[in-house]
Structures are given as structure tokens and as C-alpha cells.
Amino acid sequence: MNVLVEGPGDAPVLLLVHGFGGSLRSFDPVARLLSDRFRIVRADLRGHGRTGGHSGLDARSQARTLADSIGDLSGVTAVGHSFGADVVLELAAQTDAVSRTVLIGQAPDYRHATFPPGHGLLAAPGVSPVLRSLAGAPVTTWALRRTAWHRLRTDFAATSPAMARVVLTERRKLLAERPLDEQLRDLGLPTLVILGSRDRLYDSAATATRYAAAGARVHVLPGAGHSPFASHPARVAGLLAEWAAVRTE
Template sequence: MVRTSSEVPTGWRRSGPGRPRPATALAERWTTVDGIDVFYRESRNPPDAPVMMHVHGFGLSGRYLLPTAERLADHFHTLVPDLPGFGRSGKVANALDVPDLAHAAARFLDDRGIEKATLVGNSMGCPVICEFAYHYPDRIDRAVLVSPAGGIFNQPLRRAMGQISRDAPREPARLMRVVTPDYVRFGVPSTMRMFRSLTQYPSLERLLAMKIPTLAVLGDRDPLMPGAARVQEVAGQTDNHVLIVRIEGAAHAINFSHPGELAHLIRLFMEDQPIVDDPDSPGNARLYEIHRGVHHPPAKEA
């Protein structure tokens, strides 16, 4: 079941008397999955384009992912859902954990008639993608893990809260206007339950089990991520699929703060091209590899 979510044309909102303006370049829609109303955004490009689904982080909706998702919507059939229990989607009777969210993502794709997709996640969305790949390896083409969270580096809760508090002033001020309503709606009890699920999730084990081409994107100012030496140590445990790239000046919410750089990087990854800076991206943030698995072609001189 699909229905639009606005009284004005889909994807538009009012900006003064009688003057609609785009809320997003993506259409805003609803469907029902397992009896739960699910809100999502979808590109209007031909349905035969490669599918790319963006998976949001802890306590959030997909809204903060839109700056990057919109930049990729011209090449991919783009989907940005609010997973059940998050954002504008309906609540569930029992709080979902990481495996539940991975299954919910698969059932959302089932509902849309999509067999296979590339998944792009931020923060908590990355463990969800790893779990999706574990249970549905034939349904994921590639994985893009942006600022993956939930590992031992974010434990215990007080440490994670300290990391989040250090990250906040490093993000664009406008991000708070986007994420605050999501956090308020998600609530403290759900936050505590979801954090426990993340601390119990075998993030490293699932990551190392993935056999598909995987891009991990890190910000060099992200306090929720370990240093480069630890990242390289982990990446060195698998040599067959992982490409790791850092973005200078980025913190945790890269999908929002550096959408031009990230979209450019994802396009290069999807085309198996060498990692080079995008001269047209604002901010002039430098991209550089810190690890490349053998399944990726070697980098060439630009």
C-alpha cells in the first residue's frame, strides 16, 4: 500500500501563502510493513536504475541523510526509509534490536518489490547493514558504512555519551534543527534499550564475515571512531573486500555535513574508480585512502 504524505504535491511544503517549495527532491510516501505504517522517500528516476537504500542512525529518521541521498538520486533508484519505531514511521509493540531492524529493512524492500540493493548507512545504520548482509547475502550488492558505530570503542554508555557530546560542536549548527525532533520523538526509554542492543551486537565479527565490496568512510574529527592505527589493524584482518577512506574535517554525521564529498566518493566506489578529490565539492575537504582490499582494482594516477 502506497499513499502520499502531504496535502500539497508530494515532495513539496508551503513557504508562505500559496507558495510551495521543495521539501526534498525525493517523493515522500507511506506504506505498511507488518502492520506498521512506514514513511519513506523515493527518487522519481526510472525504476530500472540500480537500487540504493540509505539507512539512518541511532534515534533518528532518514531526514538528515537527504543531502547525500539527493545527490545520488540521478544515478540510482534511491530509497530513504524511517525504519519502524523511528522518525515518522509507526511504533512497534516491542523495541527492535539490530537484527530486528535488518529484517525490517528486508521486508521494506520486499514491500517495494526490490530483490537486491546497495545499502548506505550512517552510525547505527552500519551494524544494521552488516546484519542485513549476514542474513540476506544474496540481496545486497555493495555496502557503504559511514561512521560505523556500536563497537567496543563506544562502550559503556557513559563513554558513548561523552563521545556524542564532543561530536555535537563539531557538526554544522543546522544539524540540531534536523535531529532534535527525532531524538525527542524516539524518547529516553527507547534510547536505553537500543543502546543495550548495540553494545551486545557482534559488530567486528559481522563486518569480517561480509564478502561483498564494502566502503567504510570515516571523518578525521569523529570522536566516536578509533584512531587510524586501530582502523588499519581491524581492516588488516580481512583483505578481500574493504576500502577505507577518510574525509578531512568531517566528524560523525558525514551524510549531512559533507554530502558533496561523500556522494562523489560513493560514485567512485560504485564504478570501481580510483579515489580522487572532487574539485567541484564545497569545503575542499580532502579524501584519502587508508586501506584497500584486493577485490578492488588498484588505484591509478589521476
Template sequence: MTDPRLEHVQCLDSRGLHRMAYWAWGDPANDNVLVCVHGLTRQGRDFDTLARALSDRYRVVCPDVVGRGRSDWLADPAGYAIPAYVADMVTLLARLNAKTLDWVGTSMGGLIGLGLAALKNSPIRRLVLNDVGPTIEYASLQRIGQYLGMPVRWKTEQEAADALWAISRSFGPHTPEQWLAMSRPQLKADGDGFKPHYDPAIAVPFRQVTPEVAAAGERHLWQAWDSLTLPVLLLRGAESDLLSAATARAMTERGPKARLVEFAGVGHAPTLQAADQVAVVVDFLCKQD
């Protein structure tokens, strides 16, 4: 299969219902499901390369978290928060009716996975966290906040790709073709040009995160981490400014004691496009049965 199916599920929020889009790969009757969830300003097509590698084994489902991609935007920006995203994913999992479920989450998607995996009777069997953990470096949040939600418009896809690359160099080496393919789903047609394919209002709750709020969230996330008993693969860009080496090491020593793999020449976050990155995830998911 070269292209995914675009599907939708209705989810509840404080103002009513919203539609969450998701991209589905592989046999729709396959009870073996892999959910892949993207980072803060990204969308489900980020996982095309990984999905192609695993769609013969899994039904791979890659949602556009609400406010991104093909999903609805929320009337109340307060809903752009991890607990609400976890609730949306519970609705999605009910739709998928999976007998077995594995999870790959990049950055924000990893935090959503951690929150879901820590729930009593969680269906998640194996968890891959891509460059994120319970402690998030505050300086990284400040860096992201410099561009998050800023009004911007581009004349061409290539101009947009170049601008996105300027704020995404920490993703590591990509060919021009790879980066353009990753950038196209990030764009929304706007007259004779393009704008980002996410709701600028996702920046509203993000900018309300103070050091004190971040510290409180960190305590809660470590409690969630320490409660886990499932196998966890932790990926880290060796130059990441969001997941520190110290936090990654602590995640291998407490809670589920994750298996840690670092990628040289990459910051936040590995995009799972490179063959070595894909191979590590495939090996973890497919060789533990």
C-alpha cells in the same frame, strides 16, 4: 526531483504489525536500488543531499527505522534492536523487488547493513559503512546515553536546531541553513512547540548494554565482517569517538578489506552533506560497474 515520495510498508513485531515509513527518490520502476539508513536518533531525510546526487541513477530509498521519523513506535521497546531492524529491512526489500541493491548506512544504519549483508544469499552488492564497525567504543555509547530519550521540548525550530547542534558538533562544519534543514525532520509538533521525532523508549534497550554485552556483540559483528566478500567503502570522521582508527585499520586488513576514507575536522559521524563526502560515495557506487 526536489522532494521524495513518502511510502510505507507493514512489518511484523512481537505485538503485531507496525508501519515503517520510507522516502523514495527517482524512477519508481528503476531496478537499480540504493537503500540509505540513518543513525540511532535520526531519520531518512538525513540523506536528501546524497539522494539528489544519485536519483538519476538509482531508485534511492531512505527508511525511517521503526520508532523514528514517520514510522510507528513499538509497543514493546525490546524490539528496538539490530536483529529486528534487519528483519524490517528484509520486508522492505521484498516490497522494493530490486534486481540490484547497494547500501549506505550511517552508524546504526551501517550495523543494520552489515547484518543484512552477512546473511546467506544477501542481495546487497556494494556496502558503504559510515563511521561504524564491529568494535564500537564503549565511551561513545556512554556519551550518547547522556541525552538519549531525555524529555525535552523546544519553543521554535531554531531553538531546537541550536539544541541539537549542541550535542551534534562532532558532525563537523555545517552552514546554519544546512543544519536547520537537517533539523526540521528531527522535530515533531507538540502543541505550540516541538519535541524530538523519535520514541524515547529506544533508550530502554540501549541502556541495557553493559561492557560484557558489548563485547559479545563485538565478537558476533567481527564474525559477520569476516564473512563478507563484497566491495565495502568505509567512511570515518578523523576525530570519531565511536569508530577508532585501530578498528578502521583492521577493517582494511581483514574480511572484505574495506577501502577507507577519512574526513578531517569531523567526528561521529560525517553527515554526507559536504560536497567532498558526497563525491566519495558517488565515486564508489558509480565507478565499479
């Protein structure tokens, strides 16, 4: 697993875990703001970025690989965006390294999801490989090289086609059986949830209500979408710094 570690060795540890189709570079804006005060640990999940691979892609397997990769860290504040939220909760269940968690832009399940029409086609045989090939094509690279879409294109091109089925099909069933709010309630760890008021994938109001009922502290950022750390990096960095600094009694 490709891991990037930045910041003082004796500082509190922030583990930043990206979502489906992302990479450790997804958190660049936030890492730049926090690496002077925190030990920032980031990793490309399996099937993503420089880690690659086409197996062991589900959240539980990802957490096992991640646990092996981060070594003997302790007192970790584990931050997960979207699918990464599943991974950090699994990591917290599998190891004592995690002392608190942060979930960003992720609902407990797909009950209130508003995915774009036809999104399920990504999981259809042959579709995801074609889209991945198009994302990596020279003409696409050239056309998007100076736009905000460049990082998204690069990350998607490196994502295993098998991830689409894991996230869009298998994950839907797993979360229906055991939603994330139920998981964090069972873990009993302090949890912060950061949502965007304009998230087009999940209803932020319904999501906030469910997580608050499970005992999480919830912040809904006005004007932010599904990835608030990209649009509001300073605000998210401030919330993470405050949350990671709180001592667990």
C-alpha cells in the same frame, strides 16, 4: 515502515539507512546529489521518524522489517550510518538483495569509543522520555527553528525512548560478542568504510585499521565528524557513486 524512493527506476539502487536518533531525512544532502543517477531508497527505522513503534528495535529485527519493506530489489548497495551499519550488515546476512555495503561513522565495537560523560543515563528508566518530551516542546521548537539543530531536534523528538537501551546497553554487549569487522569478514561482500578524522565518538585511526584488516576499503575524510554526509555531502556522494558503480565479478 515509512519508505521514500527517488530516482530513475532502472538505475542502480542505493539504500540509505540512518542511525540512532536520525530519520530518512538525515541523508537529504546526499540524496539530492545522487537521485538523478541512482534509485535512492530510504526508510525510517522502527522507533524513528514516521515509522514509530517501540518494539523490534534491535538490528536483526530492523533488518527483517526493512527486507519486507523494500520488496524484491536486487543488486543493492546498502549504506548504513552508525547504528544503521549494524542494520545493513544484518540485512546482507538475511537476504540476497545486497551486493555491497557501505559503513559510515561506525567502529566495529565500543572498544575505542569515547562517548560523552553521562551518556549512559539516556538508557536509565524515565530519562529518555523526558528528553524526548523536552525536544518536542514548543519552546524548544521555536528556539531551534532556524538553526542547524532543527533537524536533529525533530528526529530525536520522534525517536522511541526504548532505542536508548537498545543502542547504549544491549548493542554494546552484542558487538563485544560479534564485532562488525568480524561480521563483514564472514559476509564476504565488498565493503566501503567512510570515517571522519574528527569523529568524537570513535577513534578513526583504530577503526580504520581494524576494517582494513577485515578486507574493507577505508576512506577517512579530514575534518569530518561522526556524520560526514552532513558536513561533506559532495565528498560522500562521490564516494558512494564510485563504489556503487563498481561491478562485482
